[in-house]
Amino acid sequence: MSAEQEKIIRPIANFPPCIWGDQFLVYDQMKQEEKNATEQVVEELKHEVRKTFANLYVEAEHANLLKLVDSIQRLGIGYYFEEEIDKALQHVYDAYGDKWNGGCISLWFRLMRQKGFFVSCDIMNNYKDNDGAFKEKFANDVEEMLNLYEATFLRVPGEVILEDALTFTRARLDNMAKDPECFNNMFSTEIQRALKQPIRKRLPRLEAIHYIPFYQQQASHNKSLLKLAKLGFELLQLLHKKELSQLSKWWKAFDVPKNYPYARNRLVECYFWAQGVYFEPEYSQSRIFLAKTLAVATILDDTYDAYGIYEELMILTEAIERWSTECLDMLPEYMKQVYQMVLDLDNDMEEFMSKNGKAHHLIYWKEAMKEYIGSYMAEAKWRKEGYTPTPEEHTSVALISCGYKFLLITSLVGMGDIITDESFKWALAFPPLVKASCTLCRFQDDIVTHKEEQERNHVASSVECYVKEFDFSEEHVIDLFIKKVESAWADMNLESLVCKDVPMPLIMRVINFARVIEVLYKYQDNFTHVKEELQYHVKSLLIDSMSK
Structure with missing residues (x-):
């Protein structure tokens, strides 16, 4: 820039410099043999998970079908199973419409709305007693409170019951977060994360980083699904590193x-x-x-x-x-x-x-x-x-x-x-x-x-x-x-x-x-x-x- 330009009074902001230097110009690549072997394992694991989907279409397993979909999405590997997820949620919707009665009400509601099914929020009245207050039996169920809380962030304008549910669950979860002895410590971090940023507002890739170790802690976790999530994350990270390396070379010029x-x-x-x-x-x-x-x-x-x-x-x-x-x-x-x-x-x-x-x-x-x-x-x-x-x-x-x-x-x-x-x-x-x-x-x-x-x-x-x-x-x-x-x-x-x-x-x-x-x-x-x-x-x- 010329000296003449510098004499002009400009609204300069003095922004902080880049903190990363040139570290992304190069990246550690996986050997092709190792990459091929990993991709082969991934395909085998995907086949295993697809068999799990098939086993959950009977009516008695529909709640578990929803839990599988939720786990897959939160583990960051939903893109492997888009057809299976679409088919599963369509199957559930065709079977029940707005009249879901298979338990896990809040999870059903959130997954349906996330996928574009405009299911009614009236089902949330199941959480209320005859006086219109939220039932106390749910108040101490941490997992149910989290699911209901997360469901409220799929609300549309005018859905008062979901606004009330948000107020109720937020207060309960906040109290739980302050008294960690009153619930399973495995959920402590989940509650704090939810209060800071609900699932609806989370970036899927960041969600996977946090959810994978949480899922691993659960005794009921699916070992094939967990391994697939980790290997899938690794393979996709390689692609992202490659892209950023290409961009860094372009930008440096x-x-x-x-x-x-x-x-x-x-x-x-x-x-x-x-x-x-x-x-x-x-x-x-x-x-x-x-x-x-x-x-x-x-x-x-x-x-x-x-x-x-x-x-x-x-x-x-x-x-x-x-x-x-x-x-x-x-x-x-x-x-x-x-x-x-x-x-x-x-x-x-x-x-x-x-x-x-x-x-x-x-x-x-x-x-x-x-x-x-x-x-x-x-x-x-x-x-x-x-x-x-x-x-x-x-x-x-x-x-x-x-x-x-x-x-x-x-x-x-x-x-x-x-x-x-x-x-x-x-x-x-x-x-x-x-x-x-x-x-x-x-x-x-x-x-x-x-x-x-x-x-x-x-x-x-x-x-x-x-x-x-x-x-x-x-x-x-x-x-x-x-x-x-x-x-x-x-x-x-x-x-x-x-x-x-x-x-x-x-x-x-x-x-x-x-x-x-x-x-x-x-x-x-x-x-x-x-x-x-x-x-x-x-x-x-x-x-x-x-x-x-």
Whole structure:
């Protein structure tokens, strides 16, 4: 950057540097003979588990069938048995509809709703006595309390009985957590984890890391299932390490610390984000595209938010709108590389999609990118003018600038035949499911980042907009936003049940994007300030081996 540029007063944020260095450039590979042998064992174990499925279709075993499905999903190997799980849950639904009577009510309810069956919450009245109070006989059953608690997070707006059940179970579990002698110690960690983050909000891969040792402690665990979970985790971790190594080599060539010292250098965290959206092996190329897009979008975000001046940003916005290498000459020197990165990413995706006759899908990606950058420019204009928008004005822009609509559309690129033109058009139309995910992202982000952002010349966040418009205290606004986040989850639950024309893999991308926010922004900005918790997650997923 030239001396003349440095004389310009810029809203520099002084973000912390990358903490990972070059450690992900290379990775320890499994010898091919060992890999082949492991894959052979995995196939044999999958066959064993499929036989277990077949033995549980009789009516007397339906509760155990549900428990098997739950264990498989929480062990992180649901992608091995998608057909079997779909068939099992359809079998249970066909047999009972809303009239389930096989015990494990809360587990049945959660699994059904997770899979898209809009079963009635009226069945939860079984937990209440004639006076409408929750029965005390359930209150001291730790496993039942946990299952009921977890089921409440599949509620949709207006389901009062589930809201009451949440209040009831949360209080009971909180008391149990404070008095560990009153229950089996094996459940102590499970209760604490549930109170911090319920299953509905957990990333499946992180859930597997914690659930595998818990499952192993249970005397009734299925040995084949446990071994399969460990070997499956190991094989998939190898693929993820390979992907991150490829990405690290790609990223290193841009020399971000030198060329973009004002920006967050967060490739590893971007890969963690993409891995949270989809970890399954069949989405490898899509995951790489999403991680690259996240990394480039982070530089663009910080260019608009934490370095660029208004006149420069106008030029960059015009260049994105025109989308041509001819625009390079009109850009300030420091912007040229990131603009070229955008064009190159588009070319890489187009080359891949052309092989499947779907290069035209990139039209939707470009449209979403232009909308995303346009929202940044709108915020830059507010910042330049010192304008605090009304909450309505702010929300109309901020739900786009949070990036989740654009990133969702990015995540669909390369997912396979299940994603069609209609899928992209649906996402671009900003349907309620996508809007709810963006709402969650925007408000949860602002809850934890607004104070730090306002310490520099930054556009007003939604917090400042609400404080000014309604003369609320900051604390009251934060409480309001926490409720908005919970409402957004309920809205996503509803839409995931009623969007029958939308493939479940697409719906799960939206849900998983929301889950990533629950990890990265729940209590602090873990993306900008990579502290112990996120470091632990990254190491567990991408460095440490699963204990045998």
